[in-house]
Amino acid sequence: MKISMRWLNDYVDVQDLMAAPEKLAAKLTAAGIEVEQIENLAARFKSVVVGHIIEKGQHPNADRLSLCQVDAGQGKNLQIVCGATNHKQGDKVVVALPGAVLPGDFEIKLSKIRNVESYGMLCSEKELGLAAESPGIMILPKDAKVGTPFADFMGFDDVVFELSVTPNRADCLSHFGLAREVGALLGRGYEMPLADFKAAGGSSKKFIDLEVKNSDLCPRYAGRAVFKVKVGPSPDWLKSRLEKVGLKSINNIVDVTNYVMMELGQPLHAFDADQLAGQKIIVDNARKGEKFQSLDGTEYTLAGDELMIRDGNRPVALAGVVGGLNSGVTEKTENIFLESAHFLRDAVRRTARKLGIETDSSYRFSRGTDPEGVVLAMNRACELIQKVAGGQIGSDYHDFYPHRHSHPVIAISHSYLEERLGYPADKKEFETWMKRLGCQTKESKKLGGWEVQAPPYRWDLEAAVDLVEEFARLNGYEHVPETFPPLQTSPAPHGAQYVQENHLNDLLVAEGYLQAINYGFYNSRGAAQFLGPTERLKSVGLPTAAQGIAIKNPLSEDTDVMRTSLLPGLFKNFLHNYRHGLEAGRLFETGFVFGTSDQGYHESCRTALVAWGQPIDLWATTKTERPAVYDLKGSIENLLAKLLITSYQWRKPKPEEVPSFIHPGQAAALFMEGRLIGVLGTLHPSLNLEHKLRHSVAVGEFSFADLMKGQPRLPKARSISKFPAVERDLAFLVPDSVPAEDILKEIRKQSGALLEEAWIFDVFQGGNLEKGHRSVAYKMVFRDSQGTLSEEALTQLQKKLVEGIQKRFNVQVR
Amino acid sequence: MLSEKLQAIHKEAVAAFNAAKDSKDLYELKVKYLGKQGPLAGLMREMAGLSKEEKPLFGKLVNEVKQGLEDHYSQREAALAQAELNQKIATEALDLSLPGPVRARGARHPIQKVINEVVEILSRIGYSVRTGPMIEKDWYNFEALNIPADHPARDMQDTFYIDESHVLRTHTSPIQIRTMESEKPPLRILAPGSVFRCDSDVSHSPNFHQIEGLLIDRKVSMADLKGTIAYFVKEYFGPEIKIRFRPSFFPFTEPSAEVDCSCPICKGKGCRMCKHSGWIEIGGSGLVNPKVLAHCKLNPDEWQGFAFGFGMERMAIIKYGIEDIRLFAENDLRFLRQFEA
Known part of the structure; x- marks a missing residue:
């Protein structure tokens, strides 16, 4: 909200602070009324002055341009080119001299227009930011003094604060309201505006009948007629004040209602009284299905629970939100009925939110207005209307106010105050601050404190703790000392999810993976296209909703649905990096994916990885690129080893079960504890084609909960054998259909306890080998924990192994 | 011979x-x-x-x-x-100007790094981590936190809606409610996590991260809150960093305070980061509103508390001098590698 310091000065003396507005701003900010910006209006019109057109001629090279000689008080006449047509010799105009910066960062420079030099610009109201549209340049009254800074001429020697008022401080949403707060802060008195007028018109009550049917939502409704007004433009002083606080001038009547709202914080509405059917105002709910057209022409269909202002047969305003087109003030309006009411916060909020309308009026009502200020605001507006639009004010007025409003009394003890603050609070000081806030304070011996009643405009002061805050902020938060709360009980452990996520993430970082964090939502179309049929994901242990949970009000299509998998996001990250020339990389993400179950929304944690290319390494033993999928698989195996998980298997999914973004021949699903818990593989070649990828890309996603089940597992120490180990190699010619690991498993199974370790150390294909076969070499390390192995026992074991394997797998030993 | x-x-x-x-x-x-x-x-x-x-x-x-x-x-x-x-x-002389074998080096995402750093500091004084769902019930995200339906305070947080009664959590504060419901006081908890606001521009991301602290005990004061935050800020940004409280409004705390710290970049002298004010806003805090305690079935005459919340992106921006908020979600390797330390 914008506050003009000059306007504020009408109610509290801040003249001494005009030259140092930042001091007042700091005070307000320190008290919780944040001043976001201070604008010195005079500076806005730097190098803009009043000028006098001495001569108006024709531009020699352009029919549509005039060439003027202008006296702008610079000691000599300035030659200025002008494109407008509404000016004539002798006019007083607004001249922007070189160096001026007009709204929109439009800098005025000495320039040549069609080969003729122009020493400035004659400005229109639009160019000065004073109107949305203007027909030509601004012509000033004849008596305007040449050379006067335009800011001075307009009364813009003012400072405007942009305030950020928190929702609890509705009482500060007006100049008078803020003056009250400033008065309290500075310990200065403040003056209430008065309504001083002659009520020479007829009876308002006889003219318009009032009926309030819904007094629980409308505790007070006042109204007064003003007869025979002349609707027209507002005078400059009114326009200027409204402009300063960011309101556009509409006509003198509407301007006055806005002015009083900005002055007192009470929203008002002026009806064209002659449009009110049956000369009636009824405060009542809407009829279900009824149509209502607001002032700006938008049509709304009403549900029936909106609080409305109605006339004899139709709605004429959405109470506290917006007036109706059918009864607004127009140029033809002669008699008006001015509404000043107190509507309940909830009623206005509900309507405004449901219909998606926020007006200056609904903004204030929904935060809470002052029920006691209703009549003053109405009369103030009547006075000003008479001043700017003539007419006669109704001799009497409606004031429906069956129950006088007052806030409940708050009991607060001195010890409570001190305990919440954490420092000693002076009793007298508390009483002083409460008084300055307009609270009724009574000391209570019984309470060891006070009984405090907040003024009607302070809806936020409901409980003792609210008064603690008032004391703390007015006294200054800088007085709050820094103490340390003692720890009375033993600390609790971190939640398992946090601990386990960190553990897993640390292990993946050690594997050379960079952690990615993507948004929890993504583009539904893009993700569905990438993921393909979701039953395939389910078949590898990653249950995935076909339709993600939709967001009702997404920012854009890019984030319209909660993610069902981490891989679309990681793939996008990969593409981003790849396109920036990063031909090798490893990324992982641990995060939640979303779905629906019988119990409602379901969030499950996953870990996903993407790896591509290899870092450039001069020590690499081969220059041919290793399929990235082995890097990724190796990392997962290291991870499992570090999690002390030894009993797992890689299973080859059937081609029709491989997720469609993975190469059907290069996929492996992880089987653990009786079920599949995720998959890894090479990106499907069609994606390489589509995205012009020259490298093989590996991807994988795993169920976090399954991976981390039973973690942390404790290592168990074993004794180390004193006896020597013996190594043996075996190589087989293996058909491509037999997985190399199956033979390894068989070696382990058959060797029993004597085998300490076994691994595949060489795979060779091509050369003289039979087609469709490869040579796979296994190394075994045998050790007997009880003694040295005899050569004989070893030879026998090896023989048994070879026979067993050949028999089982149709392979030949080499 | x-x-x-x-x-x-x-x-x-x-x-x-x-x-x-x-x-x-x-x-x-x-x-x-x-x-x-x-x-x-x-x-x-x-x-x-x-x-x-x-x-x-x-x-x-x-x-x-x-x-x-x-x-x-x-x-x-x-x-x-x-x-x-x-x-x-x-x-046999070797050219040891040649590098060793290159092994890919991993790193934590800067946001995760900041979360872990904050948790480490506050764990030392007895805080432990709790987590909660991101699709949250209206009750936990708003009502229990004293933000009733249609209240203007709801406009303070632009909310993504899932259905009539569920939203994407706009803060990690629902975790305080869930913890107060399920565990017995006294409590000292930290709730880090991903939060969502329907807002996106140069300085706002629709999905960002917060950490919130909650302390529930028998006697809790503004001074205790200020002392705790001062401890954290000194540990995190350096012993010379000071804090400043500014009055503010959060429906779930009363009194409420915005927390500023003296700018760690320029040490309070004034720079671009602190907009030449010498102070940087790092979060919000306050004493737990008795209405919130009552919603969690804690007797406000017996139990009190304080809560504080920090934005993780903001912390990372201040601590590591990150200049563009969009970098956090882009996951560019060249960015992520800067945080391998």
Whole structure:
């Protein structure tokens, strides 16, 4: 909200602070009324002055341009080119001299227009930011003094604060309201505006009948007629004040209602009284299905629970939100009925939110207005209307106010105050601050404190703790000392999810993976296209909703649905990096994916990885690129080893079960504890084609909960054998259909306890080998924990192994 | 005669040993002169024809020559070995300006890094982490936190809606409610996590991260809150960093305070980061509103609390000088690698 310091000065003396507005701003900010910006209006019109057109001629090279000689008080006449047509010799105009910066960062420079030099610009109201549209340049009254800074001429020697008022401080949403707060802060008195007028018109009550049917939502409704007004433009002083606080001038009547709202914080509405059917105002709910057209022409269909202002047969305003087109003030309006009411916060909020309308009026009502200020605001507006639009004010007025409003009394003890603050609070000081806030304070011996009643405009002061805050902020938060709360009980452990996520993430970082964090939502179309049929994901242990949970009000299509998998996001990250020339990389993400179950929304944690290319390494033993999928698989195996998980298997999914973004021949699903818990593989070649990828890309996603089940597992120490180990190699010619690991498993199974370790150390294909076969070499390390192995026992074991394997797998030993 | 022969053998062998080019050569000469088939062994065999008196004398002579040759051999062997080692060393120089093998290095995302740093500092004074769902019930995200439906405070947080009664959590504060419901006070918890606001521009991301702290105990004051945050800020940004409270409004706390710290970049002198004010806003805080305690079935006359919340992106921006909020979600390797420390 914008506050003009000059306007504020009408109610509290801040003249001494005009030259140092930042001091007042700091005070307000320190008290919780944040001043976001201070604008010195005079500076806005730097190098803009009043000028006098001495001569108006024709531009020699352009029919549509005039060439003027202008006296702008610079000691000599300035030659200025002008494109407008509404000016004539002798006019007083607004001249922007070189160096001026007009709204929109439009800098005025000495320039040549069609080969003729122009020493400035004659400005229109639009160019000065004073109107949305203007027909030509601004012509000033004849008596305007040449050379006067335009800011001075307009009364813009003012400072405007942009305030950020928190929702609890509705009482500060007006100049008078803020003056009250400033008065309290500075310990200065403040003056209430008065309504001083002659009520020479007829009876308002006889003219318009009032009926309030819904007094629980409308505790007070006042109204007064003003007869025979002349609707027209507002005078400059009114326009200027409204402009300063960011309101556009509409006509003198509407301007006055806005002015009083900005002055007192009470929203008002002026009806064209002659449009009110049956000369009636009824405060009542809407009829279900009824149509209502607001002032700006938008049509709304009403549900029936909106609080409305109605006339004899139709709605004429959405109470506290917006007036109706059918009864607004127009140029033809002669008699008006001015509404000043107190509507309940909830009623206005509900309507405004449901219909998606926020007006200056609904903004204030929904935060809470002052029920006691209703009549003053109405009369103030009547006075000003008479001043700017003539007419006669109704001799009497409606004031429906069956129950006088007052806030409940708050009991607060001195010890409570001190305990919440954490420092000693002076009793007298508390009483002083409460008084300055307009609270009724009574000391209570019984309470060891006070009984405090907040003024009607302070809806936020409901409980003792609210008064603690008032004391703390007015006294200054800088007085709050820094103490340390003692720890009375033993600390609790971190939640398992946090601990386990960190553990897993640390292990993946050690594997050379960079952690990615993507948004929890993504583009539904893009993700569905990438993921393909979701039953395939389910078949590898990653249950995935076909339709993600939709967001009702997404920012854009890019984030319209909660993610069902981490891989679309990681793939996008990969593409981003790849396109920036990063031909090798490893990324992982641990995060939640979303779905629906019988119990409602379901969030499950996953870990996903993407790896591509290899870092450039001069020590690499081969220059041919290793399929990235082995890097990724190796990392997962290291991870499992570090999690002390030894009993797992890689299973080859059937081609029709491989997720469609993975190469059907290069996929492996992880089987653990009786079920599949995720998959890894090479990106499907069609994606390489589509995205012009020259490298093989590996991807994988795993169920976090399954991976981390039973973690942390404790290592168990074993004794180390004193006896020597013996190594043996075996190589087989293996058909491509037999997985190399199956033979390894068989070696382990058959060797029993004597085998300490076994691994595949060489795979060779091509050369003289039979087609469709490869040579796979296994190394075994045998050790007997009880003694040295005899050569004989070893030879026998090896023989048994070879026979067993050949028999089982149709392979030949080499 | 024999002794002349002996002298000749000795002379020849010494010359041969001296001429040997390398230790292999030398060893072959050793075998040649000192071996079983060598001339000395031959002379010993010839001794059979000598008289009983001559035998020991000549035997001694042969042994002396043999010992002399063996000693000479050892000397030569050592010298050659040394020369060979020197030669080997001289040819083995490596260019250690070449790098070691390249292994991919991983790193935590800066947001995760900040979360862990904050958790570590506050764990030391008894706080432990709790987590909660992101699709949250309206009750936990709003109502229980004293933000009723249609309240203007809801406009403070632009909300993504899932259905009538569920939203994407706009803060991690629902975790306080869930913890107060399920655990017995006193409590000291931290709730880090991903939060969502329907807002996106140069300085706002629709999905960002927060950490919230909650303390529930029998007597809790603003001073305790300020002391705790001051401890955290000094640990996190440095011992010279000060904090400042500014009054504010959050429906779930009363009194409420925005927390500023003296700018860690310019040490309060004024810079671009702090918009030349010397102060940087880092979060919100306050005493837990008694209405919130009551919603969690805690008696406000018995239990009190304070809560504070920080934005993780903002922390990372301040601590690591990150200039563009969009970098956090882009996951560019060149960005992520900067945080491997």
